[in-house]
Amino acid sequence: MPISIQDVAKKANVSISTVSRVLNRRNIVNEETRKRVESAINDLGYSPNVFARGLMLRRSHILGLVLPDLHGEFYSEIIRGANLRARELGYKLMISSAVAKDDGSELMAAVADHGMVDGLVVMISEITSRIRETLRKATVPLVILDGDVDGVKHDSVVIDQRTGTIAMLRHLLRRRDLRRIVFVGGPVTNIDSMERLNAYHEVTAEFGIEVGPDDVHHLDYQYDTAFDLAAANVGEWARRGAAVFAANDEMAAGVIDAALAAQLAVPADLPVVGFDDTRVASMTRPRLTTVRVPMSEMGAAAIDLLCQRFDNVEQPPTKLVLQSKLIVRDSCGS
Structure with missing residues (x-):
């Protein structure tokens, strides 16, 4: 039979609710108890049912990342930074692109409005009225990469x-x-x-x-x-x-x-x-x-802003500006 949360609680000699708090990375569990629960999880090989947890907590622990394209090192570096930070914070990352011919609004509407993700990071190469309206109606926290969208509540990470x-x-x-x-x-x-x-x-x-x-x-x-x-x-x-x-x-x-x-x-x-x-x-x-x-840093910073927004829904919008830097090599002759 699959290992259950009850098995973990019994082995760690704690309540099921304590195991749940450890799994959801809540800070109200003391260090000694947390280590005991994590040891029991590792010893038993317990793997929580993500979908069941999501239904109970109304959270999927999945974050969405929508980019204009997935081809090329520029986008792959953003993905790498975002994915590493999401994993560090206990989230999975769902990645897709906004297809040029339909401007991606259907995709963003689907992931934002049907409980698939807890929050959404979006990079948009062109702001259209359709994109703006889709984002305005989103019911999850948003972080916009490399731009701002008027009339839409969001945090942002931009490059100078x-x-x-x-x-x-x-x-x-x-x-x-x-x-x-x-x-x-x-x-x-x-x-x-x-x-x-x-x-x-x-x-x-x-x-x-x-x-x-x-x-x-x-x-x-x-x-x-x-x-x-x-x-x-x-x-x-x-x-x-x-x-x-x-x-x-x-x-x-x-x-x-x-x-x-x-x-x-x-x-x-x-x-x-x-x-x-x-x-x-x-x-x-x-x-x-x-x-x-700083491509990778941009992806990581967006995930940080998204997770900070979960903890403080009412805080004013945050705009993080990352600096670009001149790199002199041989092709300019100077």
Whole structure:
């Protein structure tokens, strides 16, 4: 027969309610009793019925994480940080993506409104009225990654992308004689891409660098599309004394490879910088100058905020800002 909570209580010589308090990590059990109960659980090999506990406590001990995509190191690092912290705090993590064609609102409505998760961490690349309405109606605590949603009660973890972008472009312009910087960004409505583009405009204006209509390109954060764009333009970029600022490392790698394929030297003929500091940045040749984003820390911090919200539902919304950092390597020539 399966080991029951009654068996654990008998072996530990405590009540069933005491075992329940230990299982649910309540601090009202003294240290000696907690150790005795945990020893009995380990000796008997007891595994609590998660669903039964959830029904009794009206808690599933499952947290939801919804991301724009699950592909690539940027998202995998967020998942890694969130998963490790959730496990440390006694929760399981349910992960999915918000599908671009339906904007993910059906998924978020399902996990938020049907008791599947105790709380939800959401990263949204584009805020639509449909997404905003879905989040507004959510009945569980919410943490928004990398943005804010007007009219929705939530905590948030955001990256200070502006500071890192400005530091990188100033570093580049103070050390190289550049007449032009080409921006290769993500989709035109993407929140991250817009923030990086705004900082780009701020620094180019500061240094008197003119930005023409052919200097800003909106792609999809993918290597292939950046390679194709650069393959058609690197010769002209190099002739005009330009550098390329790609809004993520993967696109920067595509630009570098296209330049090398055209027999241009990076950074001598064409300086290239990226963003995120994923492993790609250290794998390119030359190694990529970029801006480090604390991806894993972002995931862990979101779980912390969510669990803090469980303990204090009425506290004011918390916005945690994580810093980005300039990482200088070889691709910028400075």
